[in-house]
Each structure stands twice: as structure tokens, then as C-alpha cells.
Amino acid sequence: MGMTMTQKILAAHAGAESVRAGELILASLDLVLGNDITSPVAIREFAKLGKDSVFDKKKVTMVMDHFVPNKDIKAAEQCKVCRGFCGDMDITHFYDVGDMGIEHALLPEKGLVTAGDAVIGADSHTCTYGALGAFSTGVGSTDMACAMAIGKAWFKVPSAMRVELTGALRPYVSGKDVILHIIGEIGVDGALYRSMEFGGEGLSSLTMADRFTIANMAIEAGAKNGIFEVDELTLGYIRGHGADEPRIYAPDADADYDEVLHIDLSEIEPTVAFPHLPENARTFTDIGDVKIDQVVIGSCTNGRLEDLQAAAEIMRGKHVAKGVRVIVIPATQRICLEAMELGLLKVFIECGAVVSTPTCGPCLGGYMGILAEGERAVTTTNRNFVGRMGHPKSEVYLASPATAAASALTGRITSPWEVMK
Amino acid sequence: MKYSGNVIKYGDNVDTDVIIPARYLNTSEPSELAAHCMEDLDKTFTARVRQGDIITAGQNFGCGSSREHAPIAIKASGVSLVIAKSFARIFYRNAINIGLAIVECPEAAEEIREGDTVEADLDSGIIRDLTTGREYKTAPFPEFVQKIIENGGLIASIANGAVK
Numbered sequence: 001m002g003m004t005m006t007q008k009i010l011a012a013h014a015g016a017e018s019v020r021a022g023e024l025i026l027a028s029l030d031l032v033l034g035n036d037i038t039s040p041v042a043i044r045e046f047a048k049l050g051k052d053s054v055f056d057k058k059k060v061t062m063v064m065d066h067f068v069p070n071k072d073i074k075a076a077e078q079c080k081v082c083r084g085f086c087g088d089m090d091i092t093h094f095y096d097v098g099d100m101g102i103e104h105a106l107l108p109e110k111g112l113v114t115a116g117d118a119v120i121g122a123d124s125h126t127c128t129y130g131a132l133g134a135f136s137t138g139v140g141s142t143d144m145a146c147a148m149a150i151g152k153a154w155f156k157v158p159s160a161m162r163v164e165l166t167g168a169l170r171p172y173v174s175g176k177d178v179i180l181h182i183i184g185e186i187g188v189d190g191a192l193y194r195s196m197e198f199g200g201e202g203l204s205s206l207t208m209a210d211r212f213t214i215a216n217m218a219i220e221a222g223a224k225n226g227i228f229e230v231d232e233l234t235l236g237y238i239r240g241h242g243a244d245e246p247r248i249y250a251p252d253a254d255a256d257y258d259e260v261l262h263i264d265l266s267e268i269e270p271t272v273a274f275p276h277l278p279e280n281a282r283t284f285t286d287i288g289d290v291k292i293d294q295v296v297i298g299s300c301t302n303g304r305l306e307d308l309q310a311a312a313e314i315m316r317g318k319h320v321a322k323g324v325r326v327i328v329i330p331a332t333q334r335i336c337l338e339a340m341e342l343g344l345l346k347v348f349i350e351c352g353a354v355v356s357t358p359t360c361g362p363c364l365g366g367y368m369g370i371l372a373e374g375e376r377a378v379t380t381t382n383r384n385f386v387g388r389m390g391h392p393k394s395e396v397y398l399a400s401p402a403t404a405a406a407s408a409l410t411g412r413i414t415s416p417w418e419v420m421k
Numbered sequence: 422m423k424y425s426g427n428v429i430k431y432g433d434n435v436d437t438d439v440i441i442p443a444r445y446l447n448t449s450e451p452s453e454l455a456a457h458c459m460e461d462l463d464k465t466f467t468a469r470v471r472q473g474d475i476i477t478a479g480q481n482f483g484c485g486s487s488r489e490h491a492p493i494a495i496k497a498s499g500v501s502l503v504i505a506k507s508f509a510r511i512f513y514r515n516a517i518n519i520g521l522a523i524v525e526c527p528e529a530a531e532e533i534r535e536g537d538t539v540e541a542d543l544d545s546g547i548i549r550d551l552t553t554g555r556e557y558k559t560a561p562f563p564e565f566v567q568k569i570i571e572n573g574g575l576i577a578s579i580a581n582g583a584v585k
Contacts, residue, residue, distance in 0.1 A: 024565040026584070041449045041489055048576050067447060074447035124487040124511055140489035140515035146575050150585065154565065188434055189481040193510050222481060224510055277434060364443040364486070383485060385438040387461040 002252025004160040005227050006195040009135040009249050013118040021159035021256060029059070030134075031112060032147040033121030035103055035360075036064045040081045041141035042122055046148055054089050055151035061093035061112060062086055063103040066360040068096075071367040101332025101358045104128035104216060104300035109332055114238050115230045116247025120144070120153050125300050125382065127218045130227035131211035133234055133248060137225045158224045160195035161186075162257040165202030167266035172416035174310060175210030176302055176380065176400035179217040180271040182263065184281025192222035194258070197251060199229035202265045208237045209306035216301045217382050220278040270415045272378070273398035276386045284415040290397070294377040295320075295408040296389075298329025298356070299363045302380035302401050305335050305342075311405035312344040314416055315351040321411030326353035327369045333358060353408070365389045371396075378407040422543045422570075424502040424522060426473035430535040433479035435462065437512065440483065440491040449490060451497035458494040472499040475539050477530050479505065483512025492516040502541055504548065506530045517566055518575045524548070529557035 003011065003018060011019040013027040034042050039062050046054075054060045062082050067075035079096070086094035095106060104125050107113055115133035119126065122144035129136035139153065147153050163182065183190070196218045198211075206214075211228050218226025228234070230248045238246050251257075272287060274280040297303075297311050308330060320326045328348045330336035336358065339345050345355050362369030363381040371377055371390030376397065379389070384396035399407070402416035409419055439462035441454050448454070459466035476495070482505035483491060492515045495503065503516070506527040516523045522543060529548045533539060537552035548557040562570065572578040579585075 024563055037443075037446050038487065038489065041493075044449070045576050049580050072447060078447060078449075122487055122489075124485065126487075138487040138511050140487055140492075140511060140518060142489060142518035142575050143514060146579050146584075149579060154569075154584070156563075188484055189507065189509070192481065192507060219511075222484065222509060364438070364446075366443055366446075383436075383438065385436045385485060387442055388438050392461040 001256045002254040004195060004255045004257065005197055005229070005249050005251050006135050006160060006225060007157055009116060009118055010155060010157055019157045021157050023157045024154060025157060026152050026154050027118055028152050029120055029147055030117040031119040032060045032144060033103060033107065033119065033123065033126060034062050034144050035066050035123055036068060036079050036082055037066045038122035038141045038144065040078045042144040042148065043081055043085045045142050045145035049149050051149050054148045057090050058092045059151065060091055060148050061107065062091065063095045063106055064097065064100050065102050065358065066364065067366050068100065068359060069357065099333060102300045102303055102360055105303055105331035105335065108132060109241060109334055111241040111243035114243040114246050115234060116249055120147055124219045125216050127223065127225050128212055128216040128300060130215035130218065130225050131208065132238060133228060133230035133246065135225055135227065138219060158193060158195045159256065159258045160197050161191050161259045161261060163196055163198045163261045163263055165198060165200040165263050165265055167202050167264045168205035169265045169268060172402045172420055173268050173270060174400045174402065175206060175213035177268050177271040178263065178265065179214045180273050180278065180281045180398060181268050182261065183217065183221050183278045186221055186261070188220060188277050188279045189222040191218065194223055196221065196223045196226045198226065203229060204231060205265060207306055208233060209304045212304065213301055220382060270400065270403050270417060272403060272413055273384055275384050275395040275397065278384060278398060287413055290376065290413040292324060292378050292407055292412060293375040294369060294371060295324060295326045295404050296362050296369055296377060296379035296381060297401050297404050298331060299360065299381040300331065301382045303329055303331025303335065305338050307380065307401040308339050308344050311401040312347040314402055314405035314419060315408065316347045318351055318409050320352040320408045324408055324411045326408045327356060327362065328353050329356045329359060329361065331358055362389055378404050378413055380404050422522060423541065424475065425540040426475045426501055427471065428475050428477050428533055428535060428537045428539055429466065429470065431462065431476065431478040434481045434484055435478050436485040437483055437488050437491040438485055441488065441494040446488060446490055451493050454490050454494035455497035458498045467498065470498050470500065473501045474499060476500055476503045477505065477533050478503065479530060480507050482508050484509035487511045489515045489519060492519050492521045496521040504530050517569060520574045524559050526557055526559040
């Protein structure tokens with residue numbers, strides 16, 4: 001039986017000819033990531049190991065993104081711990097206010113991940129880098145601490161679901177609609193413990209932004225990692241961002257996939273996940289009239305330039321509906337600058353939205369857009385659990401940037417197809 | 422490893438945001454986290470949980486974020502063991518790594534009732550519901566994971582050279 005992409009990358013990092021699903025391995029890592037929430041716990045655990053240096057100061061990265069610029073004294077103390085540690089350890093890639101961005105948008109942009117890499121991050125959305133053909137998965141702070149010390153992590157080699165893509169997306173439909181549709185089909189534990197491996201003839205029609213969004217939410221189906229086959233577009237992105245030379249691993253023809261999901265991209269419609277699970281996916285035939293109080297466009301899922309462009313195209317020259325608060329969060333400083341140069345920030349502000357510095361902020365109910373009891377938000381973020389964005393009795397509806405923008409204009413959950421007729 | 426306590430029962434997809442809401446993630450102090458454990462799902466949890474209690478739950482327990490604060494909050498609440506039909510994988514790793522005992526046993530998770538007194542021996546893989554007299558069998562941990570637990574968690578395993 002042949003190997004999947006994920007199995008090939010894990011084998012290469014475990015120094016093995018081949019690995020099979022279920023096997024436990026110790027794999028070497030190309031990058032270890034933490035943020036301002038998870039790193040302080042990792043730093044505390046790392047101290048117990050009695051090491052005076054990390055395994056490779058260029059392969060450990062910390063990004064201050066969740067509660068920065070610091071939202072309160074405790075958050076400030078946590079960042080201070082990270083800043084002190086990265087200073088002491090002489091960490092090359094420490095990103096603080098001024099050059100930070102939301103980690104999963106920032107690291108690919110900085111060229112820190114390439115195809116064939118094995119990456120762990122103490123953040124569940126670390127699976128995002130699968131868009132680049134890397135094995136990349138979220139872990140906890142203790143795993144991060146140990147990986148900082150020895151440059152390795154243990155894994156149970158996952159089996160995999162193959163997602164075979166055909167066709168091409170229709171206008172105003174994007175990667176977010178694809179992944180919400182898939183999670184709606186398979187459920188929030190539909191890929192539990194497994195890889196989701198994306199490929200097929202439809203792949204070429206997906207932008208890198210679409211692929212990052214899809215890989216980002218593989219965790220919302222319970223997957224260990226999401227990974228895309230590498231094509232010319234991937235290679236162009238990797239080289240364009242100065243990342244290391246890619247190592248391309250294609251799945252074997254007889255790769256051990258335990259399930260194949262066929263997705264015809266041309267059939268995907270604007271899709272919204274209703275509270276309180278990402279699997280509650282609906283298309284506009286059964287959405288009805290759902291009034292909203294807030295819109296958030298941003299996050300590691302959908303805060304990239306293409307996402308802002310999609311929203312701005314719909315919001316240009318219009319005004320947000322009365323009573324709706326619209327918060328736009330470019331995911332990195334560079335994206336913010338590019339959005340400014342392209343005039344997108346002007347579009348948002350003239351439309352009645354606010355534009356924030358990069359932060360995870362409202363996505364996890366941290367700050368910068370918390371919901372009150374009974375309020376509803378349409379957001380381009382990734383989770384709609386109870387209390388995710390604020391009060392336990394508030395509601396989060398997950399959608400694409402185009403759907404969020406259309407909803408901002410009408411004050412109810414609205415398809416981009418309705419406003420862009 | 423033996424555990425015994427009264428059962429607090431929850432359903433499917435208990436996510437890390439209800440186990441410990443992100444508004445409390447500006448600290449990693451176990452006792453502070455425990456004070457808000459399960460707050461958005463069950464406001465009575467912190468008042469009624471007793472040292473040694475056992476949580477049972479449905480599918481995909483611990484889904485969502487990678488926050489190790491979630492198993493830390495549960496452990497610091499006094500919970501000795503979580504029995505679920507299945508666990509989200511990052512939560513599963515984190516629980517092992519910090520030394521919170523967890524076990525997958527769909528039958529036990531389904532049948533054991535809120536308030537039952539349960540005894541579990543994870544070495545032999547036997548879970549007993551002392552209230553109903555029913556007994557359940559679970560699969561043992563893989564050897565590699567047992568080694569981590571026997572050495573007192575991942576940090577201790579690396580510190581003493583068991584994992585290199």
C-alpha cells in the first residue's frame with residue numbers, strides 16, 4: 001500500500017523509508033510556533049527541562065497576535081514573558097506590535113514555511129500551512145515546550161481522507177464556502193485524527209488564499225492536518241515569498257486513503273454555518289431573514305488581501321446598514337499596507353466600517369468587537385461555539401468575506417449573489 | 422492507575438471555548454482557570470465538582486482550540502478522569518502531556534448516568550459503575566504513550582532521557 005502526502009513527509013522527518021497509519025513516530029521539525037496565549041505556558045514548561053537554549057533559534061517563532069496591542073494588564077504580562085524569553089534565547093523570528101500579524105497569515109508571508117516541511121504550532125489553526133504542501137498541525141503548550149528543546153515531536157501517523165476537487169468556483173464563491181460545505185457534509189468530527197488531503201483537476205482554479213482558508217479550517221472537521229498537492233501556483237507563492245527550496249511529496253497512486261470525498265467546485269453556493277457548530281452549514285435556500293448586529297471581516301481564516309478585495313468589491317460606494325457595526329481586520333501589517341495602497345481601506349471607512357490593527361481579537365471573544373447578550377454577528381472567522389465572540393447567549397454565523405460584506409449592507413444575512421445581481 | 426468518583430455527564434462536542442472561555446486566557450494560573458471551568462456550558466459545575474469526580478461525555482470532547490488551559494482547568498477543578506466516546510486530537514495529546522487521565526469508551530460514556538459512582542482501573546482497562554453494577558472494558562494506551570505517562574508526562578520524559 002502506498003503513502004499519502006502526509007505519510008511521506010512524516011516518513012522523511014522520522015528518517016524512515018516508509019510509515020503506515022497508526023504507527024507512532026518521533027519526527028524532526030522545521031518550525032515550532034507559539035503565540036501570546038500559548039507560549040507563556042510553554043515557556044514555563046520549558047524551564048523545567050533545564051535547557052539554556054532552544055534547539056535552533058531560527059526554527060522557533062513566536063507571534064504576539066491574540067491580545068495585542070495588549071488588551072489588559074494580564075495580557076501585557078503574558079507578552080512580556082514571551083518578549084523576555086525570545087530576547088534571552090535570541091529567537092530570530094519574534095514578531096511583536098509593529099511587525100506582527102495574525103500568525104497563520106504572517107508565517108507564509110514571511111517565507112517561514114515551504115512545501116515538504118513539518119511544522120507544529122501551539123495554536124489549532126497551524127494546519128493552515130498545509131496549503132503550501134507542508135505537514136502542519138496544532139499542538140498544546142507542553143508539546144511546544146518539548147519541541148523547542150529537542151526539535152522533535154511524537155505523532156501517531158494518521159490515515160487520510162482524500163478530497164478530490166473538480167470544476168471551478170462561481171463568482172462571489174470562495175474557499176470559505178468550500179470548507180463550510182465540506183464540514184457540513186462530514187461533521188465537526190468527520191475527519192477526526194485523520195489528514196484531509198486536497199487535490200484533483202479542480203485544484204488549479206483555487207487561489208492560494210482559497211487554499212489557506214480551506215486548510216485553516218481542516219481542524220474544524222477534527223482533522224490532524226489539511227494538505228494540498230503542490231502545483232505551479234504553490235511554487236510561485238513559495239518562491240515569491242523567499243521561502244526555502246520546496247520538497248514536493250505527491251501521494252502514491254495506491255495511497256492508503258480510507259475515504260474519498262468528491263467536491264464539484266462549480267456546485268458550491270455561498271454557505272453560512274449557523275450557531276453553535278461549524279457543521280451547521282446552510283445555503284441561502286434555507287437561511288431566511290436573520291437580522292444581525294455586527295460583521296467581522298478578518299482572522300487567520302479570512303484576513304488576507306484577496307479576502308479584503310472580495311469584501312471591498314461589494315462594499316465600494318455603498319453604506320453599511322443602520323445599526324450594524326462592521327469591523328475589518330487586515331491580518332498582517334503588509335496586508336494592511338497593500339490594502340491601503342489599493343484604496344481598500346478607504347472603501348471600508350467610507351462605507352461605515354472600522355479598520356483595526358492586525359489581531360485575533362474578536363474571533364475568540366478576546367476584545368475589539370465583543371457581542372452582548374442576544375446579539376448576532378456574521379463573521380469570516382472559524383468557530384461559532386457558544387460564547388465564542390462574547391456573551392454565551394450571543395450568536396456567531398460563519399461566512400465568506402463576500403457574504404459578510406453583503407450582510408453588512410443589508411443588516412441581515414445576505415448572499416453576495418443577491419446584492420451583486 | 423486507579424480512579425474513583427462521582428460522575429458529571431455532558432453531551433457531544435464539548436468545545437474548549439466552553440471548557441475555558443477565551444476571556445479568561447489572559448492567565449495560565451491553574452486555580453484561576455478552574456474557577457471558570459465549564460462556565461458557559463454549566464454554571465453549576467464549579468460549585469458541585471468534588472475532588473476525584475469523573476466527567477463523562479459524548480463524541481469529540483475538547484474540540485476547537487489548542488489551549489492547554491482546557492485540560493489544565495479540568496484537572497485543577499479536581500476531576501480525576503474524563504471518559505468520552507471520542508476526543509478531539511489536540512485535547513487528547515494535551516491531556517496526556519499534562520497528566521490528566523482520559524479514556525475513550527463509547528459504551529461507558531453512553532450508559533453511565535449523571536451522579537453514578539464509578540471506579541476505573543486504566544492498567545487493566547476496566548471501568549465499573551458501582552451504582553448500576555455494570556462493567557466496561559477499554560483498550561489500553563499505546564506503549565509509547567504509556568511510557569510518557571509512566572515517566573510523569575512529556576516534560577519529565579525528556580528531562581530524564583526517556584524521550585530523546
